[in-house]
Amino acid sequence: WAREASLGAARRARLPPGDMGWPVVGAMWAFLRAFKSGNPDSFIGSFIRRFGRGGMYRAFMFNCPTILVATSDACKRVLMDDDSFGEGWPKATVELIGRKSFLTSSPEEHRRLRKLTAAPINGFDALSTYLGFIDRTVAEALHRSSEAGEIEFLTELRRVTFKVIVQIFLTEADDATMRELERSYTDLNYGIRAMAINLPGFAFHKAFKARKKLVSVLQGALNERRVATAKGILKSNMDMMDRLIEAEDEHGRRLDDEEIIDIMVMYLNAGHESSAHISMWATLFLLENPDIFAKAKAEQEEIIRNIPPTQKGISLRDFRKMEYLSQVIDETLRFVNISFVSFREAKKDVSLNGYLIPKGWKVQLWYRSVHMDPEVYPNPKKFNPSRWEGNTPTPGTFLAFGLGTRLCPGNDLGKLEISIFLHHFLLGYKLTRTNPNCRIRYLPHPRPVDNCLAKITKVSEEH
Numbered sequence: 001w002a003r004e005a006s007l008g009a010a011r012r013a014r015l016p017p018g019d020m021g022w023p024v025v026g027a028m029w030a031f032l033r034a035f036k037s038g039n040p041d042s043f044i045g046s047f048i049r050r051f052g053r054g055g056m057y058r059a060f061m062f063n064c065p066t067i068l069v070a071t072s073d074a075c076k077r078v079l080m081d082d083d084s085f086g087e088g089w090p091k092a093t094v095e096l097i098g099r100k101s102f103l104t105s106s107p108e109e110h111r112r113l114r115k116l117t118a119a120p121i122n123g124f125d126a127l128s129t130y131l132g133f134i135d136r137t138v139a140e141a142l143h144r145s146s147e148a149g150e151i152e153f154l155t156e157l158r159r160v161t162f163k164v165i166v167q168i169f170l171t172e173a174d175d176a177t178m179r180e181l182e183r184s185y186t187d188l189n190y191g192i193r194a195m196a197i198n199l200p201g202f203a204f205h206k207a208f209k210a211r212k213k214l215v216s217v218l219q220g221a222l223n224e225r226r227v228a229t230a231k232g233i234l235k236s237n238m239d240m241m242d243r244l245i246e247a248e249d250e251h252g253r254r255l256d257d258e259e260i261i262d263i264m265v266m267y268l269n270a271g272h273e274s275s276a277h278i279s280m281w282a283t284l285f286l287l288e289n290p291d292i293f294a295k296a297k298a299e300q301e302e303i304i305r306n307i308p309p310t311q312k313g314i315s316l317r318d319f320r321k322m323e324y325l326s327q328v329i330d331e332t333l334r335f336v337n338i339s340f341v342s343f344r345e346a347k348k349d350v351s352l353n354g355y356l357i358p359k360g361w362k363v364q365l366w367y368r369s370v371h372m373d374p375e376v377y378p379n380p381k382k383f384n385p386s387r388w389e390g391n392t393p394t395p396g397t398f399l400a401f402g403l404g405t406r407l408c409p410g411n412d413l414g415k416l417e418i419s420i421f422l423h424h425f426l427l428g429y430k431l432t433r434t435n436p437n438c439r440i441r442y443l444p445h446p447r448p449v450d451n452c453l454a455k456i457t458k459v460s461e462e463h
């Protein structure tokens with residue numbers, strides 16, 4: 001109320017409709033209740049019901065006055081306007097991912113570091129470099145899982161995608177380091193969308209301890225690199241940590257340890273969670289829809305038939321031929337909404353759709369609402385990969401990877417990993433869930449609470 005009052009009557013009258021909720025907690029209870037009840041759309045639904053379909057609402061969330069934006073056009077305008085909007089992530093996310101990561105860097109620093117880090121993970125050449133490693137890692141993991149009896153399918157997938165991102169960022173990490181990092185990331189993630197309450201029993205507290213462990217492991221790796229460089233030990237292959245150590249800005253300034261570590265913490269996290277979750281969901285949707293499964297499998301069989309006998313494994317060209325599989329993945333991304341919301345902050349007073357977004361207020365971009373809007377996606381609750389056939393989405397309607405200068409730099413890599421996993425799965429394996437009707441938890445990402453307990457069985461001898 002105090003934050004609204006300080007705007008003055010004229011500016012207050014231009015705020016979008018909404019309600020600041022209960023003192024201190026604001027709309028957080030309603031948000032958590034909706035996500036824990038298994039019906040996350042009921043949160044924005046309650047604003048629509050009370051204040052109309054305008055798509056912009058005011059609320060108090062994560063301890064800040066906030067404008068919720070839930071239409072594709074308004075999301076696009078915020079995402080494309082870097083002069084008016086900067087990053088505005090909640091305190092918990094910034095504390096856990098790192099104050100010197102992309103989440104808080106200045107626009108110039110962000111541009112520079114993004115260029116440095118995105119080039120080695122994107123584009124034809126970069127992806128060709130990783131394809132063989134991804135292919136082998138996926139094939140081995142599926143084979144191992146099929147011999148292991150009951151497994152947590154999601155946990156196995158997270159191990160696969162984590163191995164890939166560690167290979168790119170920290171090539172020489174040994175198994176013990178990998179395991180330590182992996183365990184800490186599980187705890188870190190559970191705190192990322194929580195309130196920043198650093199008291200025992202709260203998700204943030206455990207996550208903060210996990211961050212400390214991650215920092216100490218990465219600091220150890222960084223120290224080793226610096227010692228090796230000082231001794232003049234040269235490596236033949238540079239990984240991302242080497243690139244970050246070597247990087248200089250136009251004044252010759254290098255990144256300090258804290259900056260390198262925060263960028264690594266961010267990339268190692270962003271680079272494995274989403275790909276693993278989407279691989280799991282795509283597999284489950286394929287199994288629930290036998291006709292879609294059959295069509296996707298037929299496409300993969302056709303691709304395999306056309307691989308020349310001299311070629312080992314699949315190539316990037318084969319991956320580009322996976323048109324229907326790409327539709328299955330896009331539909332999974334739309335349907336699951338792994339990044340259901342993104343956060344910005346107004347750098348100045350902004351007028352949008354006739355409403356005021358006051359300077360300093362947070363802006364939440366509800367990607368989930370855009371993907372579930374029946375005017376954008378008819379029958380949105382139906383999993384229908386064919387809706388993507390011949391359909392290039394208009395900008396702002398498909399936000400699975402964001403948009404604008406913060407567009408996900410790992411979008412192609414993520415899709416490649418998911419495609420390779422599904423390629424192997426469709427051709428050679430079957431999955432039987434232990435609890436097919438297991439409850440779904442929506443925070444921090446949608447997943448069955450049992451992490452998808454299942455048995456994987458081989459159906460083809462070729463695998």
Ligand code: HEM
Binds near residue numbers: 266338342405409
């Ligand atoms: C299916 C897989 C993935 C999904 C759905 C996904 C989704 C997203 C989304 C929605 C954003 C933008 C957030 C915003 O609007 O501010 C984003 C940013 C980001 N993603 Fe991804 N991502 C995926 C895979 C990856 C991979 C494989 C990597 C690493 C190689 C990665 C690294 C990042 C980074 C570093 C950012 C921050 C970019 C910036 O602020 O400039 N992501 N991702």
